[in-house]
Amino acid sequence: MxxxxxxxxxxxxxxxxxxxxxxPQYLRVLEALAEEGTEVVSSEQLGLRIETxxxxxxxxxxxxxxxxxxxxxxxxxxxxxxxxxxxxLDGEWKxxxxxxxxxxxxxxxxxxxxxxxxxxxxAFDSDSRQIGQMVGGIMVQPMHRIQxxxxxxxxxxxxxxxxxxxxxxxxxxxxxxNVRAIVNYAPVAVHTPQNVKVRNVDPVLALQSMTFxxx
Amino acid sequence: MxxxxxxxxxxxxxxxxxxxxxxPQYLRVLEALAEEGTEVVSSEQLGLRIETxxxxxxxxxxxxxxxxxxxxxxxxxxxxxxxxxxxxLDGEWKxxxxxxxxxxxxxxxxxxxxxxxxxxxxAFDSDSRQIGQMVGGIMVQPMHRIQxxxxxxxxxxxxxxxxxxxxxxxxxxxxxxNVRAIVNYAPVAVHTPQNVKVRNVDPVLALQSMTFxxx
DNA sequence: GTTTGTGAAGTATTTCACAGCC
DNA sequence: GGCTGTGAAATACTTCACAAAC
Numbered sequence: 001m002x003x004x005x006x007x008x009x010x011x012x013x014x015x016x017x018x019x020x021x022x023x024p025q026y027l028r029v030l031e032a033l034a035e036e037g038t039e040v041v042s043s044e045q046l047g048l049r050i051e052t053x054x055x056x057x058x059x060x061x062x063x064x065x066x067x068x069x070x071x072x073x074x075x076x077x078x079x080x081x082x083x084x085x086x087x088x089l090d091g092e093w094k095x096x097x098x099x100x101x102x103x104x105x106x107x108x109x110x111x112x113x114x115x116x117x118x119x120x121x122x123a124f125d126s127d128s129r130q131i132g133q134m135v136g137g138i139m140v141q142p143m144h145r146i147q148x149x150x151x152x153x154x155x156x157x158x159x160x161x162x163x164x165x166x167x168x169x170x171x172x173x174x175x176x177x178n179v180r181a182i183v184n185y186a187p188v189a190v191h192t193p194q195n196v197k198v199r200n201v202d203p204v205l206a207l208q209s210m211t212f213x214x215x
Numbered sequence: 216m217x218x219x220x221x222x223x224x225x226x227x228x229x230x231x232x233x234x235x236x237x238x239p240q241y242l243r244v245l246e247a248l249a250e251e252g253t254e255v256v257s258s259e260q261l262g263l264r265i266e267t268x269x270x271x272x273x274x275x276x277x278x279x280x281x282x283x284x285x286x287x288x289x290x291x292x293x294x295x296x297x298x299x300x301x302x303x304l305d306g307e308w309k310x311x312x313x314x315x316x317x318x319x320x321x322x323x324x325x326x327x328x329x330x331x332x333x334x335x336x337x338a339f340d341s342d343s344r345q346i347g348q349m350v351g352g353i354m355v356q357p358m359h360r361i362q363x364x365x366x367x368x369x370x371x372x373x374x375x376x377x378x379x380x381x382x383x384x385x386x387x388x389x390x391x392x393n394v395r396a397i398v399n400y401a402p403v404a405v406h407t408p409q410n411v412k413v414r415n416v417d418p419v420l421a422l423q424s425m426t427f428x429x430x
Numbered sequence: 431g432t433t434t435g436t437g438a439a440g441t442a443t444t445t446c447a448c449a450g451c452c
Numbered sequence: 453g454g455c456t457g458t459g460a461a462a463t464a465c466t467t468c469a470c471a472a473a474c
Binding site: 020021023024025027028029049050051086087088089093095102103105106107109110112113116117118156157159180181183185187188189191197199200201202203204205206207208209210211212213214215 | 235236238239240242243244264265266301302303304308310317318320321322324325327328331332333371372374395396398400402403404406412414415416417418419420421422423424425426427428429430
């Protein structure tokens with residue numbers, strides 16, 4: 001296997017983050033292909049679906065092993081299983097939500113997390129009017145119980161849907177509770193130790209980075 | 216000004232897209248600084264806020280001109296105005312929403328778009344039970360009126376919050392109506408002509424690209 | 431003394447192109 | 453004949469380092 005600038009860090013192969021960010025997209029296309037009943041797919045066909053080059057796809061896969069057969073392509077089922085394994089998506093992750101406002105409620109009733117392997121098992125809010133309410137089958141807990149619940153339930157991932165002003169405080173709290181992956185819906189950058197991953201889901205940034213290209 | 220691989224295309228300077236994607240983040244930090252009453256800021260201070268290097272910030276700005284003063288730094292007010300101008304955020308953009316389900320309703324009542332310069336002025340749905348309802352001060356229109364309304368109101372940007380299966384059809388429709396910037400909330404990749412920008416707002420992809428790094 | 435703006439240097443990422451295998 | 457896997461080449465992006473400006 002190619003080594004390049006690829007090095008071992010704590011027993012884990014250092015794959016470029018851009019590559020990791022593309023894997024879930026490949027996964028999604030493969031899931032669609034599997035549902036359509038396609039059994040074998042080439043890097044070229046995948047490239048058409050995802051609007052990238054066949055070479056990029058093959059190179060991306062090559063960071064993890066050899067999954068195809070020359071002259072044939074990739075077995076959809078096999079590649080799907082391998083990618084799920086690589087991304088650690090072959091099990092179920094438990095997720096805790098902080099913030100049960102309008103957005104938080106939409107998140108709690110969103111049906112797209114479960115089939116992707118993410119189960120929201122707890123929700124927290126600091127507003128006493130929310131606490132104790134049932135939303136999407138989950139009872140809203142007070143913030144002061146967060147450590148207890150996260151550790152009791154074995155929650156590894158946080159979703160933060162609180163006002164911008166509260167985000168950093170909430171994220172710090174989650175980090176204290178040993179959560180190392182956080183999705184932040186608020187339009188603010190947060191600071192975390194580098195062993196904690198944060199992804200922002202931010203429609204305003206998305207809009208503001210497109211207007212540059214508009215006439 | 217440095218030329219590098221920077222070339223003119225249809226009278227527009229070809230700035231790397233990564234740079235354009237960072238500008239809104241600088242804008243946000245500058246807005247926070249302005250509110251705090253800070254008048255001058257150095258690339259180093261900006262770098263600390265946004266977790267990047269001073270050199271990157273200076274290089275990014277250099278694609279557009281010279282905005283600072285040696286020995287001093289950048290005037291927050293002036294840089295803010297320049298960045299708003301570069302990103303074409305010194306006016307107001309009109310936005311049309313397609314899909315008034317739970318998510319669409321959360322989007323319509325989200326208070327974060329207006330201060331950023333985006334005004335949602337129309338909403339569409341194909342479900343006859345939604346049509347005619349008032350949501351967030353806007354009356355939901357039937358899909359067949361989309362061209363008429365988009366052109367009548369001068370809408371330049373679309374937000375799509377419909378089920379995955381309908382996204383491509385809706386996006387095609389928006390493109391026909393001359394919309395050239397689209398935010399897609401559904402977990403699917405869409406295909407558009409390359410003069411149409413699409414940004415996905417997708418919490419599932421965000422989650423799936425973090426689990427790789429979890430133990 | 432401080433900090434910008436920027437060529438040049440250094441990395442990272444993508445694409446090429448082809449040997450090897452099916 | 454077709455398609456993968458991969459070094460090597462090409463391109464893109466980031467960081468360095470320093471002259472010029474204040």
